[in-house]
Amino acid sequence: MEAPKFPTRPPAARFFSFPVKNPSSAHKPHSRSLWLSIASSVVFVVLVYLAAASRSPPPPLRFGIIIDAGSSGTRIHVFGSKGESGAIPSLVPGSTAVMRVTPGLSSFSGDPERAGASLEDLLEFAKGKVAKDRWRETEVRLMATAGLRMVDMGPRERILESCRRVLRLSGFRFKNEWATVIPGSDEGTYAWVAANYALGSLGGDPEKTTGIMELGGASAQVTFVSSETLPSEFSRMLTFGKTTYNLYSNSFLHFGQNAAHESLRKLLYSRDIKTSDVSRQEGTLVDPCSPKGYSHGGNFSECRSTALSLLQKEKDNCLYQLCHLGSTFIPKMQGNFIATENFFYTSKFFGLSPTSSLSEMMHAGEEYCEQDWSKTKKKYHSADEEDLSRYCFSAAYIVALLHDSFGFPLDDKRIEYTNQVGDVEIEWALGAYLVQSMTKSSENADWVTAMIHGDLVLLLLVASALLVLTAWLVSKWRRPRMKTIYDLEKGHYIITRAS
Structure with missing residues (x-):
């Protein structure tokens, strides 16, 4: 009886000529194509974003209202400005306005409840200077000076509360703490800011x-x-x-x-x-x-x-x-x-x-x-x-x-x-508006805004790296792991999914 015949191992030369000597080699052309596509997309997105940013429209006109409650009368100032966040605002010609009424708030010390009514005509004037769709985003602040500083604490606070009630219903953006008596040193500091803004020396050499x-x-x-x-x-x-x-x-x-x-x-x-x-x-x-x-x-x-x-x-x-x-x-x-x-x-x-x-x-x-x-x-x-x-x-x-x-x-x-x-x-009042505008810009800027204004290119590179890493992880997760085995029944090597 003849001995059983077992399949013979193919010659080494034929084995090495087999098209899948490395299980992953079959995926390399596809992998290179995938990464080239991702890289091209990232570059394209960056270029489009930079182009759009360079052609983006200028920031919209911003409005602010300061009510100067002085000793002899009360003035309302409407300011319109433009400028980048964090920069010194630039007043827009024709967008500023002022109106004055008498007497001042301190004259209501004997009847504090009537103080708020003295602001109504001023607020109507401001509404005529700011578009209605901008009222809710336009801040109104009341800052009282020396006249009210000389009024006793009790009547002074009742005068301010009367004003707050009117300001809350004005249609403009208002918080209770925005109606206050400011220290005289703040008044002087704001005036210094206004003077040097007008002279063009604000932000320059102190001397x-x-x-x-x-x-x-x-x-x-x-x-x-x-x-x-x-x-x-x-x-x-x-x-x-x-x-x-x-x-x-x-x-x-x-x-x-x-x-x-x-x-x-x-x-x-x-x-x-x-x-x-x-x-x-x-x-x-x-x-x-x-x-x-x-x-x-x-x-x-x-x-x-x-x-x-x-x-x-x-x-x-x-x-x-x-x-x-x-x-x-x-x-x-x-x-x-x-x-x-x-x-x-x-x-x-x-x-x-x-x-x-x-x-x-x-x-x-x-x-x-x-x-x-x-x-x-x-x-x-x-x-x-x-x-x-x-x-x-x-x-x-x-x-x-x-x-x-x-x-x-x-x-x-x-x-x-x-x-x-x-x-x-x-x-x-102008200095107060400038300081408040810059303070507001600083407070509202989150870390993303800060990066955008500080180094836009760096932000985009980081985002691109995250995109590429995500794509690579997804491709690794979806790609099946393959192995090469010798099939005894068929007498040749086959490629199959690894368990």
């Missing part, structure tokens, strides 16, 4: 910025970049772009023009200030700060001396190495300054140029104080007599404040009296 001095009705503010080490209560660190500014900012409550004039008259009545020409004559008040023939006044020098006594009244309480104004610390006045509000109005009344020296202000005040009241009324026949009676004090008070207290030389030309630079009104 090339301009300080600002405001003379309001109830308070005065001074803000400027200082190289000195400042007490913490007067120091404000402000950052725009890559530049940080060390600001001295201070508000002098009760030293505004109207408040100071009222304080002076009270002192005259009480005889707390005694000078050679200040006394009672037959029951009539002799006021050196009135024009000649009005309250028996007309003495500029005496008025200046009286104003200085008022400004330095608290000097004995100074807790610092040197106090230039009462008990308040003021560093050396560095750089150039813009003087706004009543500084500007007084300069304009006397016909002085914006860069007039304090010596010119003094001479104009002397001439006005010593001019007979009847001639003054005839010369300014269309002006209110009460307003006319105060310009003698205004000039003397400015000289006493800027020269005798702050230390500006009489011939100094560093001060410009103006409320406007170019087409931009220099008001603290």
Whole structure:
């Protein structure tokens, strides 16, 4: 009997010529094609995205509303601006508007519930300046200043709550904490921002910025970049772009023009200030700060001396190495300054140029104080007599404040009296809007937004890598694992799925 015949192993040459010497080799052409397709798609997506980003439309116009609740009236400011998130906004010509009503919120201290109604006309004005479909995204903030700061806490809070009720129903975006009384130092800081924005120096070299001095009705503010080490209560660190500014900012409550004039008259009545020409004559008040023939006044020098006594009244309480104004610390006045509000109005009344020296202000005040009241009324026949009676004090008070207290030389030309630079009104409300806009952009930017604005290409590369990795994992998961075996029955090698 013959022995059984077993299949013989094919020659080695034939084995190595077999088309699947490596089980995975059958998939290589398909794999290369897959990866080339994925890579091409990624590159295409990146290029399309970059092209679309470069041609994307400019950011839409943004609106904001600031209500300046001052001592003598309330103003509503509507601002429209454009600009990239995180950048200093750029005001759009024709998109800003302002409206004022009187009296101020502080006048409602006796009837706080009526305060909110005083805002209704202002809000209707704003609605006419902002498209209706933008109301809900337009923030409205009420910021009260010195007038309300002097009101007692109880009535002050009831006034604010009355205003909040109206603002919540205004149709604009509003939160309760957006109606508040701001510190005087914030008011000065915002005014500094507005001035340097108008001058084009915001975000630039600190030494090339301009300080600002405001003379309001109830308070005065001074803000400027200082190289000195400042007490913490007067120091404000402000950052725009890559530049940080060390600001001295201070508000002098009760030293505004109207408040100071009222304080002076009270002192005259009480005889707390005694000078050679200040006394009672037959029951009539002799006021050196009135024009000649009005309250028996007309003495500029005496008025200046009286104003200085008022400004330095608290000097004995100074807790610092040197106090230039009462008990308040003021560093050396560095750089150039813009003087706004009543500084500007007084300069304009006397016909002085914006860069007039304090010596010119003094001479104009002397001439006005010593001019007979009847001639003054005839010369300014269309002006209110009460307003006319105060310009003698205004000039003397400015000289006493800027020269005798702050230390500006009489011939100094560093001060410009103006409320406007170019087409931009220099008001603290503008500075508040700019600061709030940039703060909002910073708070709303998440990490994705930050990456997009910081390094768009890096973000796209990371996303592309994730896409390729995902595709590779999917292809590995779906590809069957194969193996090559020798089939004894068929007498040749076959390729089959691995278990």
